[in-house]
Amino acid sequence: MPIDIETFESSPEDRLQQSGETNADRVMQFLATxxxxxxxxxxxxDATGVKAGSIxxxxxxxxxxxxVRHKGNYWALGEADDVAAYTGMVESMRAANDRFGEENIEEWLEHAVDDEDTE
Structure with missing residues (x-):
């Protein structure tokens, strides 16, 4: 499905992935294992397939x-409480998507409030 050029220009690369899995999801899944x-x-x-310019x-x-934690040239999974909160949120989103279907960004944008309209 095509997106408008404004969305293309303003969205980070990991938000423009076609699959439901983002680069962040792939990194977190790898580190969690x-x-x-x-x-x-x-x-x-190399393990996740995230592009060199994005990692x-x-x-x-x-x-x-x-x-995640970073020390020197190395990266590791973050502290347990933060990761547990993230995992809970991801699982909740998956359950909601399974039950109600995934969000359609174009449909959402049709109903979004423009910042200029709120002033």
Whole structure:
């Protein structure tokens, strides 16, 4: 399904993936299967298929959310509480999508409030 150019220009790459799985999902799933190890960016990239130009941004965003830890050249799964909260949210979203269907961004945008209309 095509998207408008404004969405294309303003959306981060990981939000424009066709599959329901984002780059962040792939990284988190990989690290969650190896909770007792830390990996370099290139090892995570190779294991997940995330593009070289995206892996740094994905890892940085996950680190900002407390979902991964970074030390030197290595990255590891974040602390248990943060990861558990993330996992709970992901599972809730999957359950909602299974029950109600996935969101259609175009439909959502049709009903979204424009910031200029609220001033």
């Amino acid at each position: 190896h909770p007792d190890q830390a990996f370099t960016q290139s090892e995570i990239r 740094s941004v994905v890892l940085s965003r996950l680190e900002n959310r407390g979902l």
